[in-house]
Amino acid sequence: MAKNITATIKQFFSIKNLLLILLLFALAGGTFETLNYLWKEKEQSVRTDLKEYQKTVLENESELLSAQLVNYVVRGKELARARIFRLAMDGLKSAKKKEVRKAQEDFNNFVKVSGYSAGCLFEPDGNIFASTDVPEEIVGRGYKEAVLNTLHSRTPLFLPLRTKGNDLVADLFIPVYDAYATSTATPPSRVLMLEVPMTAMLRTFLGSERTFKYESSIHLIQKNGKASEEATFNYPNILKLQTMKVSFEGVNEVLFGERANLSQDKKVYSSARFIPVVNWWVMIETATAVPNRIISIYQQESIIFASLLLAAMIFFVLTVRFIASTRKYHRKSSRLEEKIPTLQKELSLLRIINNSxxxxxxxxxxxxxxxxxxxxxxxxxxxxxxxxxxxxxxxxxxxxxxxxxxxxxxxxxxxxxxxxxxxxxxxxxxxxxxxxxxxxxxxxxxxxxxxxxxxxxVTSEKSVSERGIEVRQQVINALIRAVESVPFLDGHTSLMRKLALEIAETLLLSDADCATVEAAAILSQVGKTFVPREIMEKEGKLTPEEIKETQRYIEHTCKILEGVEFDLPITQTIWQMQENLDGSGYPNKLEGRSISTLARILGVTNTFSALVQKRSYRKANTARQAVDILQSMADVKYDSTVIEALGAVIETKSGKAILQESQVEI
Structure with missing residues (x-):
């Protein structure tokens, strides 16, 4: 009996069985470690998902608020820029009471129709010029600093939210220019204050019927001086501004993290995004108990699953402990032996190919x-x-x-x-x-x-390519010399090229666009060599047939360039250079945006170069006179942005050097 017990013990504690026991302990320990790892990964995953969710919500909500605010700014700027509005405001200065009363009614209507609840027009010194509200109420709000800041920056300015009755409003200040001002380089003549109704927008933003993932809540905080205020609902459904216990003074960003909530009564995961134009913070908060609950449920489910999996693994190990090890290694060794001759042959072939x-x-x-x-x-x-x-x-x-x-x-x-x-x-x-x-x-x-x-x-290939480029450049140079020999075109192409390049650089166009407009300017006049000389030299007025013939030079130019391969849209730019914004140009009567920016630059510089050259029927215009003539056709035939850029170029040192080289008076 004792011998049988001893034999059984020895058999149980054999090396194979000890190894098997160690394996089972390893499986149990591995399962435990795997669970810990999965729990940590799940915790990290939940927090990462929450972080990304909060980031997405903040981006979407901030962009939505910003878009609505920008909409108010755009409408305000359109109102301030409207010529009819500025002319109407001039009527407030009239000595006739009837005209003043009419202008005041127009002012009230303009403000209301544009979607604002009230408005006020300030003089540069901060005094009220016109108002839809009682002036005494406006004076009490101390807007003088905002008026001065708007005049100085010449950009729209929002003041913090304020309470007006049961509503929240924000004051938007916009610079107003004189009715006959042609650009923003002229100082603003007045400042327009528009009272923006914010209640409906914020009620939608903060509405209790909105639901967020992870039971999150969204908040709107504004910086008002050194204090921080939150827009909250007051019973029954009225928005109010509530001074917060925490301050956002000096805070540049609020990254995702665990902290006390705004009410300072529980822990939350929160993050916020700043909207600088109105000094608002959009904050989203999620109670820490919510992700903790998700993690706890996952832990309970994973324990059950791991227990079942561990039991199955133990059963599998006990069943195939010997068979799996012997057969597996035998199969691997057999396969490797079979592959060795093939691999040796492939290696030999690779060496032959490599050395060949x-x-x-x-x-x-x-x-x-x-x-x-x-x-x-x-x-x-x-x-x-x-x-x-x-x-x-x-x-x-x-x-x-x-x-x-x-x-x-x-x-x-x-x-x-x-x-x-x-x-x-x-x-x-x-x-x-x-x-x-x-x-x-x-x-x-x-x-x-x-x-x-x-x-x-690639020496031979590069030599052939360079010879081709050289031959093509020689052909282009020959065409340019032929153009410069045509009456009235001496120096025309050179002046066009230099001014077009300067304008493109002034408008901050890309290197490719600058190269395109320069090359197009060089080649744009080639087709004029096909226009009959007697028409080009005619001193009197051209007949309609002769005008039509001269206009065909664009067609001639593009036909000449048809077989030349360019990597840039040079031919397309030349084809559109005589098109006008109002559709009166040629050859295709294109309008507006159908004409490329590069073609608009060529159109302006081509006309400018013709205006500053002497003709038999008129003397040459000065550069500034030519710009004034173009300005009279701005946004009708020619792009006003390009004309303004040309006006700026001829006043620069490099622009004056170009004009002096082309013998053009400033």
């Missing part, structure tokens, strides 16, 4: 740039043996300039983890070659730990 490539190829470490493989073409290219090249770097194989260029390519690949190409001029003896070097990130031991470099000689 005509382009030099290297594989180097990303960390230190040492070569770990080079092909035969590379050894022929550098004059090194394959064994000599290994473990060398670019600095040891190439000269300083070439090595710097190759190092730059390595850096670009390392930073972007994507292929990169660069051209490199290499000197070997007395000959120079243009080499296109392609860098490709590769993985040897770790991800992207090596760089594959391919060198391709």
């Amino acid at each position: 490539l005509p382009e030099p190829v290297t594989l180097k470490k990303s960390e230190d740039g040492a070569f770990i493989h080079v092909n035969k073409s590379f050894t022929d290219f550098t004059g090194l043996k394959q064994t000599e090249a290994l473990n060398l770097t670019d600095n040891q194989v190439f000269d300083h300039h070439e090595a710097e260029t190759l190092s730059h390519g390595d850096q670009m690949v390392t930073m972007s983890n994507s292929p990169y190409s660069e051209e490199l001029v290499m000197t070997r003896g007395s000959s120079k070659s243009t080499i296109q070097v392609t860098f490709v990130p590769c993985t040897v031991d770790e991800e992207n730990d090596a760089i594959l470099t391919v060198y391709r000689d």
